[in-house]
Amino acid sequence: MDLKHSIQQDTWETIHKNYENESYSSAILDSIHMLTETIRNKTGLEGDGSNLIGQAFGGDNPRIQLNKLQTESEKNVQKGIQDILRGLFTAIRNPRSHDNHNDNKSEADAIIAFIDYLLKVIEKSKVKFEESIFLERVFEKYYVKSVEYSELLVSEIPKRQRANIAISVILKRKEGDIQKIGYFMKSLFDKLEENDVLNVFKVISEELKLANTDEDIRTMLHIVPGDNWNNIDEIVRLRIENLLLENLELGKVDLKTNNCLSGQLATWIQTEHLIYFRNVSDWTFQIVKKLDMSYEGREYINRYFWEKICEVNTYEIDFHLESYIREELNRNNEEVIEKIKNQISYEENHPWWEVFKEELKKHPDIKYIDDLPF
The missing domain is CATH 1.25.40 (Serine Threonine Protein Phosphatase 5, Tetratricopeptide repeat)
Structure with missing residues (x-):
């Protein structure tokens, strides 16, 4: 038998090295390993041997279905192939894996050709x-x-x-x-x-x-x-984060229509992204900078980024945000006072109680509320 031209090309490529070196038992094991991996890949199962075969081909609703399983004959075919595969692992693979075996070319040709036939049968089958x-x-x-x-x-x-x-x-x-x-x-x-x-x-x-x-x-x-986010290639991350930062810098909200005029892309950033961005300090700086600019820019930040940047800076507050809040509290900025109240009033151990301890003395209405408003 000219095995090379009698079996599928994929099967030959799997076994040819050992086969041509006349390591026939190893070539047989190569073909069974290919059979095992084919079943695993087709089903997503991780088992081996009889256990794998039972999970893949057994039961009323098998993962690999060789036919419609409607007639008794079709059910017999399903069970028969299942039994053959179990026997293949028990009688062919296991002895060659655990004991010294010295198959000749004729034996290898017959076994590998039959395994190739089984691979064709499995390839044509349906999967769950x-x-x-x-x-x-x-x-x-x-x-x-x-x-x-x-x-x-x-x-x-x-x-x-x-x-x-x-x-x-x-x-x-x-x-x-x-x-x-x-x-x-x-x-x-x-x-x-x-x-x-x-x-x-x-x-x-x-x-x-x-x-x-x-x-x-x-x-x-x-x-x-x-x-x-940090699983993305570093050079790609830097590019996207820079692109998003430039988009944020353009962000504005139309105060008449209440629609976002520009910077829409950056609004898709979630707090979890910001936490893992390479340079959170740059983002904090740009956000604080926009709070001191136009009404449209400030409303953009208030709507889309204030809570996110505060959460990112909860435990290690950036200098730019800390300076901004401190200054606005000292200036009695009602808008900022209300935002800080909403940010920390329901968290007794929020780090900002200590960070802004002196400034908060001037605002006794900002205090811990132990009853949630709902």
């Missing part, structure tokens, strides 16, 4: 989890915007396929409701293994490397959890 069908559910108009729904949907993704789903959603993100996608991605990121997170962020970094439209960037801001 189909990525394309699953993605339709993520992007459908009836997606429920809730944490519970998102977590239930994410729980259906096999562990091995979570990273692929995350990447597919990121690449298709502009095709759906970004609010719904945000819920889904938050739940999915919570389930990703560390290595999967790194692989997903390689794609995110590539997507942001040359991104120059508001849609490209704002959609990514909405679906990338802020506490993972």
